Amino acid sequence: EAAQKDGYDTFMLKEIYEQPHVIQETLRGRIIEDKIVLDELQDIDFKDYNKVYFVACGTAYHATLCGSQVLERTTKLPVNTMVASEFRYNDPLIDKHTLAIFVSQSGETADTLAALRLAKEKGATTIAIANVLGSTISRDADYVLYTCAGPEIAVASTKAYTTQLVLLILLAYYVAQVLEKNIDHELIDQLNTIPQYVENILNDHAIFENYAKMLENLHDAYFIGRSLDYASVLEGALKLKEVSYVHADAYVAGELKHGPIALIEEGSVVIAVATQPHIAAKTMSNIQETIARGANVILLTTHGEEVKNVENTYYLPDVSPTLQSILVAIPLQFIAYYTACIKGCDVDKPRNLAKSVTVE
Numbered sequence: 132e133a134a135q136k137d138g139y140d141t142f143m144l145k146e147i148y149e150q151p152h153v154i155q156e157t158l159r160g161r162i163i164e165d166k167i168v169l170d171e172l173q174d175i176d177f178k179d180y181n182k183v184y185f186v187a188c189g190t191a192y193h194a195t196l197c198g199s200q201v202l203e204r205t206t207k208l209p210v211n212t213m214v215a216s217e218f219r220y221n222d223p224l225i226d227k228h229t230l231a232i233f234v235s236q237s238g239e240t241a242d243t244l245a246a247l248r249l250a251k252e253k254g255a256t257t258i259a260i261a262n263v264l265g266s267t268i269s270r271d272a273d274y275v276l277y278t279c280a281g282p283e284i285a286v287a288s289t290k291a292y293t294t295q296l297v298l299l300i301l302l303a304y305y306v307a308q309v310l311e312k313n314i315d316h317e318l319i320d321q322l323n324t325i326p327q328y329v330e331n332i333l334n335d336h337a338i339f340e341n342y343a344k345m346l347e348n349l350h351d352a353y354f355i356g357r358s359l360d361y362a363s364v365l366e367g368a369l370k371l372k373e374v375s376y377v378h379a380d381a382y383v384a385g386e387l388k389h390g391p392i393a394l395i396e397e398g399s400v401v402i403a404v405a406t407q408p409h410i411a412a413k414t415m416s417n418i419q420e421t422i423a424r425g426a427n428v429i430l431l432t433t434h435g436e437e438v439k440n441v442e443n444t445y446y447l448p449d450v451s452p453t454l455q456s457i458l459v460a461i462p463l464q465f466i467a468y469y470t471a472c473i474k475g476c477d478v479d480k481p482r483n484l485a486k487s488v489t490v491e
């Protein structure tokens with residue numbers, strides 16, 4: 132096992148550091164000049180569809196929350212994003228004009244597989260995004276796209292998540308391209324630079340290790356974000372609770388005043404993500420509301436945003452806001468990882484959790 136860890140203390144850490152490489156692998160051959168190439172889907176006539184469902188569980192669900200927003204914006208097709216265990220029991224409105232996309236690292240999650248079968252029965256065209264070659268989901272779906280993350284051993288998903296984000300963004304832009312929508316070619320260009328940016332963020336690990344010290348003696352942590360940043364904070368909070376057992380919740384920043392702010396007191400830690408320029412100023416003002424009530428804030432944002440009174444601010448590289456979802460995952464993974472290490476938790480095998488949930 133030590134040999135498999137390649138000199139890292141844990142599989143989770145090894146997998147965090149593999150991200151530049153596996154993102155590169157997931158992009159390989161899929162961007163040619165400024166065109167997205169997904170030959171696996173060339174037989175689909177996207178004009179036949181009037182709505183899209185995204186379905187997944189756990190971390191993969193958080194990836195779909197980002198991917199579905201991007202697809203809706205680029206293609207103008209209405210999207211629905213659902214946790215698989217809800218989808219299968221809620222009589223989803225599906226017919227032959229529905230495209231249903233299922234995301235699963237293992238390709239074996241029972242609820243996601245059952246949801247896929249239901250969508251097929253109701254006539255949808257199904258696409259699986261999977262990591263494990265030949266997994267059940269990849270055999271059952273009409274079409275399959277693979278993330279190229281390689282084997283993910285740690286229970287807490289890291290590299291599978293970021294490669295899912297990359298592939299979902301590629302998919303959104305691919306569909307837009309086929310439907311002849313206006314496309315942000317700069318974003319497609321920037322996708323190729325993401326592995327290098329991820330590498331740069333990995334080199335800042337000591338900063339996030341310091342942030343983790345703020346969480347060591349706390350029972351609760353609060354994550355806030357808006358728009359795509361909300362998907363990111365949901366995943367950040369899940370990562371923290373999975374590996375460090377710190378109770379963490381993620382809130383749409385605009386909802387703070389409708390309840391969660393009642394919990395903020397002297398010494399609370401708020402982890403805020405504000406990478407979306409059209410809405411960052413609003414999140415900044417929510418941050419001030421928590422500071423006024425005694426919170427210590429960790430802020431992950433981009434240059435150009437006006438930041439006041441936040442000592443612990445990390446600036447992400449300057450790329451398209453859509454791609455920040457990939458980059459901001461890295462600091463959030465590190466914060467969870469180091470918090471778990473400081474607390475002496477078994478990072479790779481958190482209590483009560485399984486890598487793949489093959490029972491309902």
Ligand code: G6P
Nearest residue numbers: 189190191235236237240288485
């Ligand atoms: C389990 C794992 C999570 C994972 C989820 C969905 O809960 O612990 O890390 O996100 O299942 O798994 P899948 O293989 O379908 O992506």
